[in-house]
Amino acid sequence: MNSKEKIIEKYQSNIKNLKKHNDLYFNKDNPKISDAEYDKIKKETIELEKKHDFLKKIDSVKDIVGATPTNKFKKIKHLKPMLSLSNAFDKDDIVDFIKKINNFLNINKKDIEFFSEPKIDGISATLIYEKGILSKGLSRGDGITGEDILENLKTISNIPKKIEGKDVPNLLEVRCEIYISKKDFVKIKDKFANPRNAAGGSLRQKNPKETSKIPLKYFAYGFGAIEPMKFEKQSEFLKKINGWGFSINSLSKTVSGIKNIENTHQKIDNLRASLDYDIDGLVLKVNDLNLQKRLGNTSNSPRWAIAYKFSAEQAVTKIKDIIIQVGRTGAITPVAKVEPVTVGGVVVSNATLHNEDEIERKDIRIGDTIKIQRAGDVIPQVVSVDFSKREKKNKKFIFPINCLCGAPTKKEISKSTKKKDAVRRCLKGYDCKFIAKEKLKHLVSKEAFNIDGLGKKVVDQFWNLNLIKEPSDIFNLDYDKIRDLEGWGDLSVENLKSAVNKSKIISLDRFIYSIGVRHIGQENAKILAAFFISISEFSKLFEEKKTDNILNSLIELDGIGETQINAIKNFFSNSKNKKINIDLINQLNISDYANKNEDGIFSNKRLMFTGGFQNMSRSEAKSIAENNGGKVLGSISKKLDFLVVGDTKPTKKKIDQAKRLKIKIITEKEWNKILNS
Ligand code: IVH
Numbered sequence: 001m002n003s004k005e006k007i008i009e010k011y012q013s014n015i016k017n018l019k020k021h022n023d024l025y026f027n028k029d030n031p032k033i034s035d036a037e038y039d040k041i042k043k044e045t046i047e048l049e050k051k052h053d054f055l056k057k058i059d060s061v062k063d064i065v066g067a068t069p070t071n072k073f074k075k076i077k078h079l080k081p082m083l084s085l086s087n088a089f090d091k092d093d094i095v096d097f098i099k100k101i102n103n104f105l106n107i108n109k110k111d112i113e114f115f116s117e118p119k120i121d122g123i124s125a126t127l128i129y130e131k132g133i134l135s136k137g138l139s140r141g142d143g144i145t146g147e148d149i150l151e152n153l154k155t156i157s158n159i160p161k162k163i164e165g166k167d168v169p170n171l172l173e174v175r176c177e178i179y180i181s182k183k184d185f186v187k188i189k190d191k192f193a194n195p196r197n198a199a200g201g202s203l204r205q206k207n208p209k210e211t212s213k214i215p216l217k218y219f220a221y222g223f224g225a226i227e228p229m230k231f232e233k234q235s236e237f238l239k240k241i242n243g244w245g246f247s248i249n250s251l252s253k254t255v256s257g258i259k260n261i262e263n264t265h266q267k268i269d270n271l272r273a274s275l276d277y278d279i280d281g282l283v284l285k286v287n288d289l290n291l292q293k294r295l296g297n298t299s300n301s302p303r304w305a306i307a308y309k310f311s312a313e314q315a316v317t318k319i320k321d322i323i324i325q326v327g328r329t330g331a332i333t334p335v336a337k338v339e340p341v342t343v344g345g346v347v348v349s350n351a352t353l354h355n356e357d358e359i360e361r362k363d364i365r366i367g368d369t370i371k372i373q374r375a376g377d378v379i380p381q382v383v384s385v386d387f388s389k390r391e392k393k394n395k396k397f398i399f400p401i402n403c404l405c406g407a408p409t410k411k412e413i414s415k416s417t418k419k420k421d422a423v424r425r426c427l428k429g430y431d432c433k434f435i436a437k438e439k440l441k442h443l444v445s446k447e448a449f450n451i452d453g454l455g456k457k458v459v460d461q462f463w464n465l466n467l468i469k470e471p472s473d474i475f476n477l478d479y480d481k482i483r484d485l486e487g488w489g490d491l492s493v494e495n496l497k498s499a500v501n502k503s504k505i506i507s508l509d510r511f512i513y514s515i516g517v518r519h520i521g522q523e524n525a526k527i528l529a530a531f532f533i534s535i536s537e538f539s540k541l542f543e544e545k546k547t548d549n550i551l552n553s554l555i556e557l558d559g560i561g562e563t564q565i566n567a568i569k570n571f572f573s574n575s576k577n578k579k580i581n582i583d584l585i586n587q588l589n590i591s592d593y594a595n596k597n598e599d600g601i602f603s604n605k606r607l608m609f610t611g612g613f614q615n616m617s618r619s620e621a622k623s624i625a626e627n628n629g630g631k632v633l634g635s636i637s638k639k640l641d642f643l644v645v646g647d648t649k650p651t652k653k654k655i656d657q658a659k660r661l662k663i664k665i666i667t668e669k670e671w672n673k674i675l676n677s
Helices: 003-027 035-051 053-057 091-105 150-154 182-188 195-203 208-213 234-243 258-274 289-295 356-362 433-444 456-464 471-476 479-483 490-503 508-514 522-532 535-542 544-554 562-573 575-587 618-627 652-660 668-676
Strands: 075-077 114-120 123-130 133-139 145-147 171-180 216-227 253-255 279-286 305-309 313-326 332-343 346-352 369-374 381-385 409-413 420-426 505-507 589-591 606-610 642-645 664-667
Touching: 003 035, 003 053, 035 053, 091 258, 091 279, 091 289, 091 305, 091 618, 114 216, 114 234, 114 258, 123 195, 123 216, 133 145, 133 150, 150 195, 150 208, 171 195, 182 195, 195 208, 195 216, 216 234, 234 289, 253 258, 258 279, 279 289, 313 433, 332 356, 332 369, 332 420, 346 369, 346 381, 356 381, 356 420, 433 456, 433 471, 471 575, 479 490, 490 505, 505 508, 508 522, 508 535, 508 589, 522 535, 522 544, 535 544, 535 562, 535 575, 544 562, 562 575, 606 618, 606 652, 642 652, 642 668, 652 664, 664 668
Parallel strands: 505 589, 606 642, 642 664
Antiparallel strands: 075 145, 114 253, 114 279, 123 133, 123 171, 171 216, 279 305, 313 332, 313 369, 332 346, 369 381, 409 420
16 A cells, blocks of 8 residues: 555545544434544544645545534423323324313313424424523423523524513423424535434534534424413414514414314425425324313323324335344344335335234235335334235245244233234243343333433443343443443543433332333333332332232222233242342432322322213323322222212212221212312
8 A cells, every 4th residue: 555545544534433423423412532532533634634635535524523522411400391292193093182182171072272383303492581581491301301502592593582571471481393494404414314413413512603503493382381371372372472583383273173184284294395394294282271281291292282293205125034123021023124225314224024913914025025114203114015026936934933042932812802912922031132132221211211321222232242231230330341442432431430320310110110011111100109109118029928919909009900910920020030120229229209299189198089070081080189199099998098989970889888998088079179279
């Protein structure tokens, strides 16, 4: 190699490196080297370019380097959680959504008024105004805690820095979606995969000057905390803040009835390509804010809103292979490896085949030409096989009956429906290394321990290097070894260390969700945490002599059924689970479950409902009780404080039992009186 070739090689390797670290920083939000390390490569590359003109023809370092990667932003707890939305994909989903709202409110109204807004595909942020002055600006983060990106948000020219008017609330929190226009994206498209990533990357620049270089825009779509709260409708709120200088989307409007919703959905979908910003659906929100309040939220999303996605993007490709993946619950999922194809702007090379029955039903074979589709963030799916292109050599796929670990798999029979499950499962739990690895990925995920810098890929890397095999290993990492690994440096190791340490303090409900008991999602984990309160009580499930007793008392919890009880029983009777989780608990500081509404009128009281109410559904009554500090039980026991009896068809047996146990009975009339007082 002559010296010119050597210079080119060095230059290209530096450019590659800078691009890689830009990607880690901007797109993956996971910087792996320090400012100084990045600057060193940058400086060296610029000098090479200055010295050797011929390099300028190859690339230009100026086009590549953004701001210097730096440490994370300050974290701030949101005044109100930033939730996400559940999705609807077709008319049936919307009909179902409207039905659920009716059921919850105990009404029968097909034409509830919704406010329909385009769902902007950008990055969400929240702006807090105190006495009209923009005082905080946060990213969504994990929904509970965001990052302080105020200075960056301030660079967006039409975000009001000060709002004036006599009716401006003392505290006003405006939620908005930040985006980059399609036109502006064209100018910087080499640096980012799509406009959404570009907006995210720009917003997360430590130096706000860098943010101001990428022209960001925004639409305000909602509110967080407001004091005093005087708005009555979503439409009214948006109109008002528009008057105060906020940009709102002009395609938003009120709509009611399934026919009008369908028309609006179609109309906006038709406009989609002509808009200068990306949208991926409509958001339908109950317009009446009082009804929104009554409907409230589930764990992650409001009951009063839904994202009605546009139809999935489709593409044709060929199956190269079918492989098997093992999930954390042991589910064996077949995955089609396909010839890479772009679907809706994203290159797809895998598509899920769901299960054995699906392969059989659609007669999917290796070598087949297939249609695949991708809707939103959902994993791409195989829609159909083009049988006219099938070749004789494409043989039927024989579904393996053993797990990748070698153990036989089983299709379980549901205890309640008595039907055979479509999914094959490996039942080895932590004894199957494939399941174990997936369990670790679940444990570190956002809704569980939420360890920054320890995502799925890092779990894979650490697993392969034997750095983590069990949950407790996460808290005993060999940081010196990690520092020497490719892609790691002093800064990233320090960040990881502090993220791991911080995650040791965890609430009981998060902990229960994290350990991955089958059928125990976030909602059930909260119910269990509210029952056990402390880790020491919860740990009694590991004591063989006590388990049955505890399981019997769980039956009384509203929301916990036979399926969950069996899953808990299986989990805690497994000796490996016992060892692994006790080792984990020993590393942690698990805080008692705190009912955030414990000061309410039902504080520390246990209630049960029987019969229907005139003005509200059972679900609403339950949520009112919980929001006011109460616990709702599913069966009568001595521990019950109140049995609330609705006028419509209450169960006589329950009333008699309650009377016998001297439990206070509350009639529907009394219940309404308590709520109105
Ligand atoms: S309302 C309680 N309205 O979508 C959640 N969200 O999946 C209320 N988004 O985090 C969200 N356009 O970043 C709402 N018109 C719109 C939106 C919108 C985009 C984003 C937002 C949110 C995510 C929810």
